Structures are given as structure tokens and as C-alpha cells.
Amino acid sequence: DTEVTQTPKHLVMGMTNKKSLKxxxxxxxxAMYWYKQKAKKPPELMFVYSYEKLSINESxxxxxxxxxxxxxxxxxxxxxxxxxxxxLYLCASSQGGGxxxxxxxxxxxxxxx
Amino acid sequence: KNQVEQxxxxxxxxxxxxxxxxxxxxxxxxxxxxxxxxxxxxxxxSLTIMTxxxxxxxxGRYTATLDADTKQSSLHITASQLSDSASYICVxxxxxxxxxxxxxxxxxxxx
Numbered sequence: 001d002t003e004v005t006q007t008p009k010h011l012v013m014g015m016t017n018k019k020s021l022k023x024x025x026x027x028x029x030x031a032m033y034w035y036k037q038k039a040k041k042p043p044e045l046m047f048v049y050s051y052e053k054l055s056i057n058e059s060x061x062x063x064x065x066x067x068x069x070x071x072x073x074x075x076x077x078x079x080x081x082x083x084x085x086x087x088l089y090l091c092a093s094s095q096g097g098g099x100x101x102x103x104x105x106x107x108x109x110x111x112x113x
Numbered sequence: 114k115n116q117v118e119q120x121x122x123x124x125x126x127x128x129x130x131x132x133x134x135x136x137x138x139x140x141x142x143x144x145x146x147x148x149x150x151x152x153x154x155x156x157x158x159s160l161t162i163m164t165x166x167x168x169x170x171x172x173g174r175y176t177a178t179l180d181a182d183t184k185q186s187s188l189h190i191t192a193s194q195l196s197d198s199a200s201y202i203c204v205x206x207x208x209x210x211x212x213x214x215x216x217x218x219x220x221x222x223x224x
Contacts, residue, residue, distance in 0.1 A: 006156075042202060042214035043157070056211075090156050102147070102212070104156035 002027060004105035006091050012111045015081060021108045023074040023091030029101065032074040034066060035090040037107070043090055049074060050096075081112045116140045117205050119215035127223055130193055134218045136186040136203030144206040148177050148188045151200045151217070160188070160201075193222045 004025045013019045023032065031050045035043035048056035049068040063085075065077040074091055091105040117138045126132050138146070145164045149157035161170040161177040163186070170177050174191045190197055203215040 004156075040217075040219075042216055045211065088154060092156075102159070104149075104158070106156045107154070109154060 002103070004091055004093050004103050006089075006105035006108050008108060009106065010109045010111075012113060013078065013081065014113055015083070017081075018077070018079045020078065021076040021089055021091075021110075023076075023093075023105055024072055025093045025103070026072055027093065027095075027101065027103070028071075029093035029095050029103075030071060031094045031096055032068065033092040033094075034074070034076050035092065037088045037090055047076075078110075081110075083112050086111045116213045117203055117215035119201075119203050119218050121218060122216070123219040123221070125221045125223060126193055128193060128195055132190050132193060132220065134188045134190075134201050134203075134220070136188070136205075136215055138184050138186070138203070138205045138213070138215075140205040140207055140213050142207055143181060143184075146177075146179055146186050147204045147206070147212075148175070148186075149202045149204060151202055153199075157202055190220075195222050195224060198222045 007022045033048050034046040036046055037043040045058050046060045047066045052068045052071055063080050067075040088107045088109055090107045094102040120135045143165055145162055147162045148160040150160055151157040160172050160175050163170050163179045165181050168179050176189045179186045198221050200217040200219050202217045205213045
């Protein structure tokens with residue numbers, strides 16, 4: 001298995017909802033990443049987990065809460081989002097911190113209404 | 114100023130023609146440079162990855178070059194197809210966990 005699987009592919013949520021994005025990989029990668037990508041812009045790093053520990057938080061608002069239950073799973077919990085948070089959310093994984101084998105998932109298209 | 118600059122911002126070519134996309138970077142220290150293809154609303158897909166010692170890498174009709182001295186890379190697409198229409202993103206890694214993304218080149222291939 002050489003894929004990073006993200007679910008759901010599309011999500012529409014209200015500003016008072018609580019939802020979660022899920023990311024899964026079975027390549028034995030020990031680093032996992034969340035990115036946010038607005039239309040016609042490059043991905044922006046949000047969080048990095050290394051060996052299941054949060055190693056980088058790019059000053060992301062607390063309404064985004066990451067979680068790494070085990071080495072294969074990465075979640076992004078969403079609460080009280082704003083319409084400007086609508087974007088494509090990408091998960092990625094790599095063998096280690098150096099970025100070997102860096103692989104992106106197909107993304108979750110999030111719309112906040 | 115972005116540490117990875119791509120040009121042109123957008124490009125329109127006819128099917129069957131060749132094209133070359135450019136990437137200049139200032140990221141230091143340098144670990145590797147990747148080219149990704151990203152279809153609209155989808156995740157980026159890796160085309161090539163090059164380290165400091167490599168100056169050419171091919172993947173089918175895609176050929177990437179790297180000049181680590183001038184900190185420039187190019188992606189050449191041969192005999193373009195309609196399915197090549199996408200954004201092409203240059204990504205440069207330093208030694209640690211951060212990848213620096215270029216803004217991408219939006220390529221449109223017309224019949």
C-alpha cells in the first residue's frame with residue numbers, strides 16, 4: 001500500500017458544528033502532516049507529527065485540533081470554524097523528518113457555511 | 114519574499130507541443146527538490162525528486178533538471194497531452210521537516 005487515504009472527500013459544515021477529518025497510511029511512515037490549501041495557492045503547513053508526537057504547530061487557531069492516535073492515523077478535529085476556513089485540507093506522510101517518500105493524500109474539500 | 118519562485122505563473126500550449134517550467138530557489142541548506150503535478154481539487158502527485166548530486170531526472174514525458182550552483186530547476190514536458198493540464202508545483206526541502214512550496218505554474222493544454 002503506497003497511498004495516503006483521506007476521508008471524507010467532501011465536507012460541508014455549519015459554523016457551530018463539530019467534525020473531524022481523517023488520514024490513514026500503511027507505509028510505515030513516522031511523520032505525518034496537515035496542510036491547508038486555498039484556491040490557486042500552494043499548500044500551507046499546519047501541523048507536523050513525528051513518531052506520534054506533535055513537533056510543529058504553525059500558529060494554527062485552536063478551532064483546529066490535531067490528533068495522532070497511532071502511527072498510521074492522523075485526525076484533524078474541527079470546531080466553530082469560519083467561512084474563511086473553507087479550503088482543501090491535505091494530509092501527507094513521510095518516512096522521517098527529512099521527507100523521504102513524501103506522499104500526499106487526495107484531500108478533503110471543506111466548505112464552512 | 115518566497116524562497117521558491119516559479120515562472121511562468123500560467124501557460125497555455127497546444128496539444129503535442131513541448132514546454133518548460135522554471136523554478137528558482139533560495140532555500141538553504143538544500144536537501145532535495147521535487148516537482149509535483151496537482152489537478153484541481155486533488156492532492157499533489159510526485160513527478161520527480163532530485164538531491165544535490167543529481168542534475169537530471171526523467172519520469173516518462175517529464176524531465177526535470179537541477180543546477181544546485183545557480184539554484185535553478187526546470188521541468189520539461191514533451192509531446193503534451195490534454196491530461197497534462199494541471200498546476201505544477203516546485204517544492205524545495207531543507208534538512209529538517211519543512212518543505213518550501215512555490216506558487217505553481219498553471220498549465221493548460223488545448224486541442
